[in-house]
């Protein structure tokens with residue numbers, strides 16, 4: 440190509456769009472059956488070790504509960520997975536091939552990790568259905584979501600999600616008038632609209648009635664298999680009702696891991712929880 444043609448080419452928007460566009464997210468490699476690897480993770484805040492050589496492995500389709508006393512490092516661990524906090528040392532991989540420490544928060548969400556915080560953050564003036572539509576939009580933008588029609592596949596996904604979260608009959612109600620439990624389920628539904636592989640759920644049953652807790656347990660159990668789910672929760676009855684495997688964190692490390700009965704019988708766990716009636 441002569442110099443004139445070359446200059447003309449590099450002045451076109453297409454030339455730059457192709458080169459400046461972020462690379463498409465890598466396809467998650469789950470061939471070893473493990474979706475999350477955290478290895479030797481250390482996080483310090485002003486010299487205080489919030490995570491101390493933490494190792495955690497989550498299998499594809501697993502529902503894992505993380506428990507531990509206040510200050511054990513549970514939230515910090517979730518922050519490392521989602522890119523909110525960078526560890527001082529260690530490695531964090533999503534499947535075999537996605538290095539979480541090389542990605543920022545939006546890229547981690549895009550790669551397939553969704554997080555639900557304790558407090559529901561639904562859009563109260565919008566209906567249940569509109570909230571789900573908006574969540575599906577991802578990076579499309581609010582305006583474009585409402586002017587563009589959902590594809591048949593997206594519509595099916597929305598209907599299936601409404602059914603799963605038990606809000607079919609509430610679909611045209613404003614999110615603001617829902618009960619606390621219903622808002623939590625809607626927010627889980629909003630995460631599901633983005634088809635995450637791994638869901639991180641922070642204290643899902645705080646403030647719920649007993650009935651709402653039972654419904655939430657059913658919902659999380661239904662999600663497992665299709666998704667991998669990590670739940671941080673203080674309510675031990677709830678944990679007992681959903682978890683096959685529980686990880687106990689203490690002082691930023693894994694203290695014990697196993698079934699709820701196994702960890703409850705572990706003298707190290709009993710010692711840590713001594714005086715706390717929860718366990």
Ligand SMILES: Nc1ncnc2c1ncn2[C@@H]1O[C@H](COP(=O)(O)OP(=O)(O)OP(=O)(O)O)[C@@H](O)[C@H]1O
Nearest residue numbers: 484485488489507508509510511512513514515516
């Ligand atoms: N940004 C921060 N700056 C300083 N210290 C922090 C920061 N975030 C967390 N910590 C400290 O790190 C430790 C672990 O906190 P973290 O919130 O991860 O624990 P947790 O297990 O989630 O506790 P809880 O069950 O009370 O939510 C605590 O001692 C906390 O005070």
